Amino acid sequence: MVDVYLFSGFLGSGKTTLLKKMIMEFKEKGLKPAVFMNELGSMNFDSEEVGDGVPLKEILDGCICCSGSEKSEAQIQTLLAESEFDVLLIETTGAAHPVEALDAIFSPLFAERLNFRGIVTVADSKRFLERQQLSPQIRSLFIEQIRHADLLLANKMDLLSEPEQSQAIFEIQQINPTARIVQTVHAKVPLKLLESVSPAQRGPVEQAPVSKLNLQTKIVSFDEPIEREAFEEWLRNLPDTVYRIKGYLTLSGHSYPHSFQYAYGMVQWLPEYMKLRNQIVLIGENLEELAMP
Numbered sequence: 001m002v003d004v005y006l007f008s009g010f011l012g013s014g015k016t017t018l019l020k021k022m023i024m025e026f027k028e029k030g031l032k033p034a035v036f037m038n039e040l041g042s043m044n045f046d047s048e049e050v051g052d053g054v055p056l057k058e059i060l061d062g063c064i065c066c067s068g069s070e071k072s073e074a075q076i077q078t079l080l081a082e083s084e085f086d087v088l089l090i091e092t093t094g095a096a097h098p099v100e101a102l103d104a105i106f107s108p109l110f111a112e113r114l115n116f117r118g119i120v121t122v123a124d125s126k127r128f129l130e131r132q133q134l135s136p137q138i139r140s141l142f143i144e145q146i147r148h149a150d151l152l153l154a155n156k157m158d159l160l161s162e163p164e165q166s167q168a169i170f171e172i173q174q175i176n177p178t179a180r181i182v183q184t185v186h187a188k189v190p191l192k193l194l195e196s197v198s199p200a201q202r203g204p205v206e207q208a209p210v211s212k213l214n215l216q217t218k219i220v221s222f223d224e225p226i227e228r229e230a231f232e233e234w235l236r237n238l239p240d241t242v243y244r245i246k247g248y249l250t251l252s253g254h255s256y257p258h259s260f261q262y263a264y265g266m267v268q269w270l271p272e273y274m275k276l277r278n279q280i281v282l283i284g285e286n287l288e289e290l291a292m293p
């Protein structure tokens with residue numbers, strides 16, 4: 001049987017960071033991981049992070065829960081048919097309801113093949129503490145992702161003071177009293193802890209599908225290199241309803257692009273060493289009203 005872990009958590013909380021770490025840890029243990037992921041927006045930014053030699057299937061521009069479980073079932077079936085692996089790591093989009101995403105895994109097709117181990121939710125603890133600023137629908141999804149976790153990573157602890165850290169843990173625990181909660185920075189969690197997870201008995205699920213969330217994606221391509229200062233000024237003035245931006249950007253004066261990440265006001269630029277399209281995907285609400293840089 002293949003062990004299956006489902007990684008959930010709001011946009012930009014640290015799921016891909018966790019995924020990359022767990023891939024490494026499983027490999028070090030001599031186990032072969034495979035990945036099934038999906039992304040909002042038709043850019044396969046996260047899957048490029050997975051690395052060579054790891055069997056991978058993805059659904060772009062949709063979400064595992066809403067694209068219908070048949071599509072996900074077909075992808076998982078292809079993975080199982082094409083490759084040998086011991087562990088399947090599923091990364092849902094930040095807009096997915098974790099329990100709805102379970103449908104595909106519990107298909108009778110896989111009853112003899114997949115052993116579901118649990119939902120691991122990565123929470124951006126800073127955003128969690130400031131969740132009143134989110135729109136009610138997004139806030140309810142954020143809470144649902146926490147409520148249904150079997151293991152909870154209270155991530156981005158480095159961005160909080162000690163009293164805020166305690167407050168975040170206390171409040172997260174009130175929402176989900178049964179899951180184990182671990183404080184993390186860059187989703188650093190020992191593999192042993194992940195392996196000790198066991199799935200809870202699930203009650204009725206509150207529906208929070210992406211269609212009701214009003215979340216939109218927008219791909220923006222640039223013909224010319226970007227002026228970093230002007231671009232960061234644009235970022236500073238973005239409304240709170242732009243939850244996530246990621247992609248690759250060529251900066252003026254550089255011949256290779258940088259991978260670019262924006263989550264909750266935090267910006268990350270990392271140099272890349274190959275030519276990549278100068279484009280980003282934005283995820284948020286009311287994007288049509290947004291002025292582009």
Ligand SMILES: Nc1nc2c(ncn2[C@@H]2O[C@H](COP(=O)(O)OP(=O)(O)OP(=O)(O)O)[C@@H](O)[C@H]2O)c(=O)[nH]1
Binds near residue numbers: 093
């Ligand atoms: N300061 C800080 N940044 C973090 C931490 N964990 C992740 N990040 C950064 O947060 C950004 C988003 O991380 P990802 O792992 O891509 O988040 P994600 O949940 O996969 O994002 P989506 O797939 O878009 O939902 C990246 O720039 C990470 O480097 C953390 O503990 N502290």
